[in-house]
Amino acid sequence: MKDLAGALALRRARHLYRQRRIIDGPQGPHLRCNGDSLLSFCSNDYLGLANHPRLIQALQQGAEHYGVGSGSSHLISGHSRAHHELELALADFCGQARALLFSTGYMANFGVITTLVDRHDIVCQDKLNHASLIDAAQLSGAQLQRYTHGNMEMLQHALAKNTQQNSLIASDGVFSMDGDIAPLPKLLALAEQHDSWLLLDEAHALGVIGKQGRGSLEYFSLPTPSDRLITVGTLGKAFGTSGAFVAGSDDLVETLIQQARSYIYTTALSSAIAHATLTSLELINTEDWRREHLQMLIQRFRHGAQQLSLPLMPSETPIQPLLLGDSELALQYSERLIQQGILISAIRPPTVPQGKARLRITLSATHQEEDVDKLLDALSKLKINSV
Ligand SMILES: *Cc1c(COP(=O)(O)O)cnc(C)c1O
Numbered sequence: 001m002k003d004l005a006g007a008l009a010l011r012r013a014r015h016l017y018r019q020r021r022i023i024d025g026p027q028g029p030h031l032r033c034n035g036d037s038l039l040s041f042c043s044n045d046y047l048g049l050a051n052h053p054r055l056i057q058a059l060q061q062g063a064e065h066y067g068v069g070s071g072s073s074h075l076i077s078g079h080s081r082a083h084h085e086l087e088l089a090l091a092d093f094c095g096q097a098r099a100l101l102f103s104t105g106y107m108a109n110f111g112v113i114t115t116l117v118d119r120h121d122i123v124c125q126d127k128l129n130h131a132s133l134i135d136a137a138q139l140s141g142a143q144l145q146r147y148t149h150g151n152m153e154m155l156q157h158a159l160a161k162n163t164q165q166n167s168l169i170a171s172d173g174v175f176s177m178d179g180d181i182a183p184l185p186k187l188l189a190l191a192e193q194h195d196s197w198l199l200l201d202e203a204h205a206l207g208v209i210g211k212q213g214r215g216s217l218e219y220f221s222l223p224t225p226s227d228r229l230i231t232v233g234t235l236g237k238a239f240g241t242s243g244a245f246v247a248g249s250d251d252l253v254e255t256l257i258q259q260a261r262s263y264i265y266t267t268a269l270s271s272a273i274a275h276a277t278l279t280s281l282e283l284i285n286t287e288d289w290r291r292e293h294l295q296m297l298i299q300r301f302r303h304g305a306q307q308l309s310l311p312l313m314p315s316e317t318p319i320q321p322l323l324l325g326d327s328e329l330a331l332q333y334s335e336r337l338i339q340q341g342i343l344i345s346a347i348r349p350p351t352v353p354q355g356k357a358r359l360r361i362t363l364s365a366t367h368q369e370e371d372v373d374k375l376l377d378a379l380s381k382l383k384i385n386s387v
Helices: 002-012 054-064 074-078 081-094 105-116 129-139 153-160 184-193 252-257 270-284 288-307 326-338 369-382
Strands: 032-035 036-040 098-101 122-126 143-148 167-172 197-199 229-234 244-248 320-325 346-347 357-362
Touching: 036 369, 054 074, 054 081, 054 270, 074 288, 074 326, 081 098, 081 229, 081 244, 098 105, 098 252, 105 129, 105 167, 105 229, 105 244, 105 252, 122 129, 122 153, 129 143, 129 167, 129 197, 143 153, 153 167, 167 184, 184 197, 244 252, 270 288, 288 320, 288 369, 320 326, 326 346, 326 357, 326 369
Parallel strands: 122 143, 122 167, 167 197, 197 229
Antiparallel strands: 032 036, 098 244, 229 244, 320 357, 346 357
């Protein structure tokens, strides 16, 4: 038997031990935790919809109408009218022909990649892609080529070497730990040139970037995509609910329904959640002020952080990490912020590369300017040196 206690002790000694915090109450800028109220900058609830009264009401209505559990998988009897309507609305939102709901983003990425490629094929991925994309490629058995972050020459080289096989490029749209935006025009051009699929994981982009929150395509003012572009969106971030979807061509969606194991062999997402997500979509579509307010907060934070010479990263999204390098240091700063009533998680390897530990700050449309000022004030007391 493996020595679990020994491995855990080693992990602790390396400052890589992870612990959960029990939160009493809803998501929002102020979290209740162990009787304290913490000003939180670590949720992915970018638009502040997770606890929106209209979403709560829609979830209740959804439960009245559909009950709580979906009872079975989509292909048996779990596919409801709410799922169907949400799929239509999400396809429209992404400018794609069809959309297909999955229970989580992890499973959506898994479903697409393992359905489209196998051991005869190649998958090219940015080194900073989300774990679910990397894991899916590994499980697919395809040859995995990882290019250094944003390195389009390296990607081109990998694609050019590959002349025979079916290929798929996968990239985060907004990188989850760095907050920067993938070079989508170049990715699309390379996919076109090398007749490759392009899977774009828009978990941190939908609802957030582009004037109407339609993500990377809108951000770059790109036209409705060709069939080779596949969008994955997650509902647990800006949408404020949970679940995920894949959007793409009719043939792609039909193929996933027939073959994607993470679609077929699992219970459908709760219909009440699907019903509530229609309200999220309506708020995303109609309340531009959430994105505008968020942009203002981002500018305010970056401006203040620059004045304090904090180690900002090149991000224009609500993900604003401070790069510290050392895991122990990141953990210490996170603990000292807690003492000041501020919750920011220390992100350490293997979530980020070795030597790239950081405080991952995320802003939400429900933060106020004063919250950002409090954050800057607390950070100034830490006397963080630039690395
Ligand atoms: C959160 C996230 C996922 C996983 O989505 P879940 O619905 O939480 O499983 C996938 N990709 C990226 C880029 C993410 O940030």
